[in-house]
Amino acid sequence: MFVDGLHIVPHADGTVAIGSTSEATWTDPGPDAALEGLLARAVKAVPALAGAKVVSRWAGIRPRASSRAPVLGAFPGQPGHYAANGGFKIGFGMAPKLAEVMADLVLDGRDSIPRDFRVEALR
Numbered sequence: 001m002f003v004d005g006l007h008i009v010p011h012a013d014g015t016v017a018i019g020s021t022s023e024a025t026w027t028d029p030g031p032d033a034a035l036e037g038l039l040a041r042a043v044k045a046v047p048a049l050a051g052a053k054v055v056s057r058w059a060g061i062r063p064r065a066s067s068r069a070p071v072l073g074a075f076p077g078q079p080g081h082y083a084a085n086g087g088f089k090i091g092f093g094m095a096p097k098l099a100e101v102m103a104d105l106v107l108d109g110r111d112s113i114p115r116d117f118r119v120e121a122l123r
């Protein structure tokens with residue numbers, strides 16, 4: 001389910017994933033109090049979740065560049081190193097194509113990186 005900006009994802013093992021919060025600044029990379037609001041909204045959307053045991057809480061740092069576009073290409077100042085990052089919220093869907101483009105560059109020297117995805121496009 002996608003409701004009120006919230007993902008509620010039932011798993012085959014009977015657990016349910018709920019996500020997610022998004023913060024641009026943080027002091028601690030772990031889960032914080034913002035998750036309480038998330039749970040409250042989930043219960044409002046799916047009352048059957050009321051009282052469900054919280055199995056685990058998880059937080060990570062999403063790789064976002066200064067734009068929302070991925071960042072691909074030779075790493076400036078470090079010959080033989082490459083960047084393929086910045087997937088942020090589209091990285092899962094984009095990963096196969098980005099891998100193809102990077103393999104072309106790294107293995108065959110063929111550069112077909114879209115303009116907006118280039119390291120030089122970073123502001």
Ligand SMILES: Cc1cc2nc3c(=O)[nH]c(=O)nc-3n(C[C@H](O)[C@H](O)[C@H](O)COP(=O)(O)OP(=O)(O)OC[C@H]3O[C@@H](n4cnc5c(N)ncnc54)[C@H](O)[C@@H]3O)c2cc1C
Pocket residue numbers: 059060061062063086087088089090091092093095099
């Ligand atoms: C906290 C967080 C939230 C995110 N949320 C979203 C989201 O909501 N939607 C979305 O679309 N994307 C999201 N992303 C981005 C998405 O996860 C990535 O863009 C995507 O996983 C990139 O895929 P990849 O295959 O290029 O790299 P990865 O998924 O990083 O896979 C690389 C793999 O290579 C392995 N590896 C590394 N070095 C070696 C080595 N030397 N030998 C063998 N194996 C190695 C690693 O262990 C890893 O399994 C999120 C990322 C993070 C961190």
